Amino acid sequence: MTQPKIIFLFSGKRKSGKDFISEKLLSRFPPPCATIIRLSAPLKHEYASQHGLDYTELLTASQYKEQHRHDMIKWGEQVRARDPSYFIIRAVHLAKGESFPVWIVSDMRRRSDLQYFRTNYPNECVTVRVSASPDARVNRGWKFTKGVDDAASECDLDDVCAWDHDIDTSHGDEATTSALIGQLLQRCRDVGVVVT
Numbered sequence: 706m707t708q709p710k711i712i713f714l715f716s717g718k719r720k721s722g723k724d725f726i727s728e729k730l731l732s733r734f735p736p737p738c739a740t741i742i743r744l745s746a747p748l749k750h751e752y753a754s755q756h757g758l759d760y761t762e763l764l765t766a767s768q769y770k771e772q773h774r775h776d777m778i779k780w781g782e783q784v785r786a787r788d789p790s791y792f793i794i795r796a797v798h799l800a801k802g803e804s805f806p807v808w809i810v811s812d813m814r815r816r817s818d819l820q821y822f823r824t825n826y827p828n829e830c831v832t833v834r835v836s837a838s839p840d841a842r843v844n845r846g847w848k849f850t851k852g853v854d855d856a857a858s859e860c861d862l863d864d865v866c867a868w869d870h871d872i873d874t875s876h877g878d879e880a881t882t883s884a885l886i887g888q889l890l891q892r893c894r895d896v897g898v899v900v901t
C-alpha cells in the first residue's frame with residue numbers, strides 16, 4: 706500500500722486536451738511510478754453492466770460513447786447525490802492507485818471531486834486547468850450537445866479560477882505542452898519522485 710506523493714488533477718471542457726496532456730505526463734515516469742486515474746471509468750463500468758452495454762466502447766472517443774453520454778451523466782448524478790465519493794474511491798481502486806506514488810487524475814469535473822482530494826490529500830494535490838477555444842474543440846470533433854455541455858459535469862468548475870497551472874491547447878504547439886510538462890515534473894522532483 707503506497708500513499709501518493711503527488712496527485713495531478715486535470716480538468717477542462719470536452720476536447721480541451723485533458724487526456725492528451727495526461728498521457729504525455731505519464732510517459733515521463735519510469736514504471737511503476739505513475740498511474741492515470743479516470744474518474745469516469747467506474748461510472749462507465751457500472752453503467753455498462755447495468756444497461757447491457759459494451760464497456761470498452763464507452764471508454765473510447767467513439768460515436769457509441771457520445772450516444773450514451775447524456776443518460777450516463779444523469780444516472781451518475783443520482784448515484785453521486787447519495788455519495789459524492791462513490792466513483793472516486795472506485796476509480797482509484799480500478800487504477801490500482803495504492804501501488805503508485807504519482808496519481809494523474811485525467812478528468813476531474815466537479816467541485817465535489819476537488820473537495821474530496823483536497824480534504825483527503827491536503828499536501829499532495831496539484832491542479833491543472835486545460836482549455837481550448839471552441840474552434841479548436843470543434844476541429845477535434847466536439848459539437849455542443851444540450852444536456853451534456855450545459856450540465857454540471859461540464860460546468861461545475863467554470864467558476865473556479867485558483868488553478869496551480871493552466872494551459873491553452875488551442876494551437877496544439879509542442880513548446881507550450883513541453884513547458885507545462887516541465888513544470889509538473891519539477892513538482893515531482895521537489896517531493897522526491899524520480900522522473901525520466
Ligand SMILES: Nc1ncnc2c1ncn2[C@@H]1O[C@H](COP(=O)(O)OP(=O)(O)OP(=O)(O)O)[C@@H](O)[C@H]1O
Binds near residue numbers: 719720722726876
Ligand atoms: N496540446 C495538444 N496538442 C495537439 N493535439 C492535441 C492537444 N490537446 C489535444 N489534442 C488533440 O485533441 C483531441 C482531443 O483531446 P483529448 O481527448 O485529450 O480531450 P479531452 O479533454 O480528454 O476530451 P473528453 O473530455 O471529450 O474525453 C485528441 O485527438 C488530441 O490528440
